[in-house]
Amino acid sequence: MQISCSIGHQPNLQMSSGEPMDFGKVWDKYGMWIAMGFMMLMMFSYSIEWLRVGVGQAIDGVLAPFVTTFGIPFYILILILSALTGLYSSIVQKYTIDYEKMTESQERMKEFQTEYREAQLSQDEKKIKKLEAKKDRVMKEQLEMSQQQFKPMAYILILTVPIFFWLLYRLSLTQTTMILPFYGLHNLHDAIIWVVPVWILWYMICSITLSQVIRKALNIGGI
Numbered sequence: 001m002q003i004s005c006s007i008g009h010q011p012n013l014q015m016s017s018g019e020p021m022d023f024g025k026v027w028d029k030y031g032m033w034i035a036m037g038f039m040m041l042m043m044f045s046y047s048i049e050w051l052r053v054g055v056g057q058a059i060d061g062v063l064a065p066f067v068t069t070f071g072i073p074f075y076i077l078i079l080i081l082s083a084l085t086g087l088y089s090s091i092v093q094k095y096t097i098d099y100e101k102m103t104e105s106q107e108r109m110k111e112f113q114t115e116y117r118e119a120q121l122s123q124d125e126k127k128i129k130k131l132e133a134k135k136d137r138v139m140k141e142q143l144e145m146s147q148q149q150f151k152p153m154a155y156i157l158i159l160t161v162p163i164f165f166w167l168l169y170r171l172s173l174t175q176t177t178m179i180l181p182f183y184g185l186h187n188l189h190d191a192i193i194w195v196v197p198v199w200i201l202w203y204m205i206c207s208i209t210l211s212q213v214i215r216k217a218l219n220i221g222g223i
Helices: 023-045 049-068 074-096 099-122 125-150 152-171 198-217
Strands: 177-180 184-187 191-193
Touching (some): 049 074, 049 152, 099 125, 125 152, 152 198, 177 198, 191 198
Antiparallel strands (some): 177 184
């Protein structure tokens, strides 16, 4: 009896109906919801103390020497980490978002809104009906562009969340102060704007500012 075995490349998995599953199409269709689910999972992980502390301790083995050995001030380290996340975020967005297509889509939306408004003001029923037929297509295109902007957040959080875990862990071990413009000397734990602590405010200021510089340097577009 002769037994033959053939192993071929199968890029797609089989669905229960027998049809192949195309992950590219699944991501295109449900990518925003997958990204939202991942983001919710990442946010929920903040409430799991053993996970938050465990990740913080693991990263502390790498980053702690910058504080303990090299004596880098903690607020400077936050500046460096915000630059790192800004760079990572910008690169992810550069290769996952088609900014040229997004800009064109926005221009088409503006033109449509202008035409629609003018047709309503002039009470041109014929033109309004024509634009109503076009409205669904324009809105669908805008939704697709919104989904495209949302999807990179899942990738960005993979790096950002562990860094925040480490910052929370390290701040629980030390008392660090810094001088903020208009606010004076504050401990990084202090709530400075409502319940927002100094370290998060400082991280946000650094991240937003440095991200703009990085985006400009990498020639990354935007809306």
